[in-house]
Amino acid sequence: LRFDAKVGKKEIELPDMLIAEGLNTTAKNVSARDNKPQVTSDKFQRVIQQMQEADILFLIQQANLRNSETTTQQMKDLQEALKEANANERKAIHSLEVAGYASPDGAQALNEKLAKNRQDVAQKFLAKNLKKNKIKQGIECNITAEDWEGFKTALENSNIQDKDLVLRVLSMYSDPEEREKQIKNISAAYKNIADEILPALRRSRLILTTDLIGKSDDEIKNLSKNDPAALNVEELLYSATLAKDNGEKIRIYKKATELFPNDYRGFNNLGMVYMNEGNVAEARRCFQNALQIEPNNPDVNYNAGVAAMSDGDLAKAEEYLGKAAGTQANLSAAMGTLYTMKGDYKKARSAYGQSTTNNAAVQQILAEDYAAAKKTLNAVAEPNATTAYLKAVVGARTNNRADVLSNLKNAIAQDASLKAKAANDVEFAKFAEDAEFQAIVK
Numbered sequence: 001l002r003f004d005a006k007v008g009k010k011e012i013e014l015p016d017m018l019i020a021e022g023l024n025t026t027a028k029n030v031s032a033r034d035n036k037p038q039v040t041s042d043k044f045q046r047v048i049q050q051m052q053e054a055d056i057l058f059l060i061q062q063a064n065l066r067n068s069e070t071t072t073q074q075m076k077d078l079q080e081a082l083k084e085a086n087a088n089e090r091k092a093i094h095s096l097e098v099a100g101y102a103s104p105d106g107a108q109a110l111n112e113k114l115a116k117n118r119q120d121v122a123q124k125f126l127a128k129n130l131k132k133n134k135i136k137q138g139i140e141c142n143i144t145a146e147d148w149e150g151f152k153t154a155l156e157n158s159n160i161q162d163k164d165l166v167l168r169v170l171s172m173y174s175d176p177e178e179r180e181k182q183i184k185n186i187s188a189a190y191k192n193i194a195d196e197i198l199p200a201l202r203r204s205r206l207i208l209t210t211d212l213i214g215k216s217d218d219e220i221k222n223l224s225k226n227d228p229a230a231l232n233v234e235e236l237l238y239s240a241t242l243a244k245d246n247g248e249k250i251r252i253y254k255k256a257t258e259l260f261p262n263d264y265r266g267f268n269n270l271g272m273v274y275m276n277e278g279n280v281a282e283a284r285r286c287f288q289n290a291l292q293i294e295p296n297n298p299d300v301n302y303n304a305g306v307a308a309m310s311d312g313d314l315a316k317a318e319e320y321l322g323k324a325a326g327t328q329a330n331l332s333a334a335m336g337t338l339y340t341m342k343g344d345y346k347k348a349r350s351a352y353g354q355s356t357t358n359n360a361a362v363q364q365i366l367a368e369d370y371a372a373a374k375k376t377l378n379a380v381a382e383p384n385a386t387t388a389y390l391k392a393v394v395g396a397r398t399n400n401r402a403d404v405l406s407n408l409k410n411a412i413a414q415d416a417s418l419k420a421k422a423a424n425d426v427e428f429a430k431f432a433e434d435a436e437f438q439a440i441v442k
Contacts, residue, residue: 022426026365026393029386030341032309032317034359035334037272037283038299040265042237048212049094054078056122056204061106063117065125078208079129085210086135094209097140098123103201104146105180105194114202115143122204146176147201154197162189217242224252233260240269249273257289264293268300271307280310298324306334314341333357340366358386361394370394385415393427404431408440 001019005012054074056065069075085091100119102111119141130137144150152170155163166189169182184190215223215235223230224239231239233256240252250273256266271286287304294300305320317338324331333355339348340363349367352360356379364373373394380387388411395403408428412419422428423441431437 020426021429022424024426026362026427027340027343029390029393030337030359030362031386032306032337032341033275033278034357034386035306035309035330035337037275037303037306038330039272040268040297040299042234042241042265044214044234044238046214048214050210050212052078052081052208052210054206055200056118056125056206057200058114058118058202058204060103060199060202061110061114063114063121065121070125075206078206079133081208081210082130082135082137083133085208086133086137090213092211092213093135093137094211095140095207096126096137096209097142097205097207098126099141099205099207100143101147101150101201101203101205102145103198104148104151104176105198108145108176112143112145115145118202118204119143122206126206148176148179150201151197154200155193158196160189160192160196162186165189166193224255228252228255229259233263233265236260237265237269246273246277262293264290264297264300267293268297268303271303275303275307275310280307283307284311296323302331302334305338309334309338309341314338333360336360336363356380358384358390361387361390365390365393365397368397370398385411385418388414389418389422392422393425396427396431401431401434404428405436405440408437412440 001017003014003017005014054072054077056069056075058064058066058069082093082096085093098119100115100117100122102114102118104111123139123141126139130139148170152167155166160166165186166183169179169186173179173182183193215231220231220235220239221242224236224242228236236252236256236259240249240256243249243252250270253266253270253273256263257270260266267286267290271283271290274280274283274286284304284307287300287307290297290300291304301320302324305317305324308314308317308320321331321334321338332351332353336348336352336355337359339345339351340359345363345366348363352363356376358377358380361373361376361380364370364376374391377383377387377391377394388407392404392407392411395401395407408418408422412422419441428437
């Protein structure tokens with residue numbers, strides 16, 4: 001402090017008063033950029049499975065294949081799907097299954113035989129059809145002797161009187177014979193069951209699973225560059241994950257916002273890339289566009305909060321981060337950053353928890369927990385110049401000259417601007433006259 005002092009008209013000289021040898025700015029090493037923005041993922045699937053089924057119904061206690069059952073629309077559709085999957089290069093038969101069933105009335109031994117015979121009949125019919133159409137495909141076979149699951153599902157979806165009573169019987173008894181006996185005792189319901197439920201369970205089921213094969217990475221990259229309108233939104237967003245540089249990602253996400261303006265993901269992911277590029281103003285604009293479409297989306301609110309912190313707008317940051325609560329994996333660390341910027345170190349420490357980031361280490365240094373800070377910095381997933389600089393700060397505070405010098409060299413090698421910062425940082429005041437320190441920061 002310097003004073004101008006007068007007594008009357010006489011000026012009095014007072015000596016300068018030393019308050020401190022510097023201002024500690026270690027808290028300013030906290031950076032909102034330490035909190036990575038959150039991408040919203042595409043739902044692109046290279047292979048999508050489709051299933052098609054057709055039932056062949058049989059008369060009670062019979063396994064004879066009736067012509068009427070081989071010409072149903074279900075069967076025609078399945079046969080066409082088989083031929084299409086075999087001929088289309090974008091499709092492939094994943095599996096073909098025949099399952100034989102018997103309704104859960106009658107003796108167990110008889111039902112097993114019926115189910116097996118029904119499966120065999122359907123398998124032979126299907127094999128003949130495959131041969132006719134020159135399709136080479138194996139057939140998986142299985143049987144269900146007494147289809148209680150099918151019975152329960154059909155009953156639940158019916159309007160049969162006393163169906164709730166029958167369903168209670170199913171839950172009370174597991175033995176098939178006892179179940180059948182108890183159900184038959186409900187005479188009013190059983191006649192309807194015999195007429196409406198059981199006939200549909202006397203069947204063989206043919207199940208075709210087809211793989212719908214999507215575009216290759218090379219196809220998607222080529223279309224993304226030359227004809228992006230030929231891609232659906234999932235393919236276009238996926239193409240950005242194949243891009244190797246941020247410029248290409250920005251081009252793709254911009255195109256996504258043009259072609260699919262009602263999908264918030266294009267705007268959010270574009271903002272994410274701008275954040276990674278350090279263009280906070282453009283990032284905030286993109287996140288605002290995304291929030292207009294999905295105002296309560298936790299990922300977008302988290303990103304908007306990080307961007308607001310980067311701009312120093314702590315009030316807005318707190319508002320956005322509050323809407324990301326409960327779903328964002330990185331939210332606690334972001335709240336720790338916010339509290340540190342606001343100077344509330346107690347809340348910051350609680351928010352960071354076990355986070356292993358530069359920002360968490362700054363808070364630990366401020367709390368003088370140097371062992372914890374050193375452990376955190378050693379565990380940072382992607383250490384950078386700030387990580388090394390903070391290690392040097394910890395070294396200075398624990399009087400470890402070797403740590404100060406080695407880590408400062410590392411930090412400055414990654415970011416030359418830290419040379420001037422270290423030269424004037426009060427954290428290193430006690431090393432100011434050290435020749436090796438001076439050589440590093442010159």
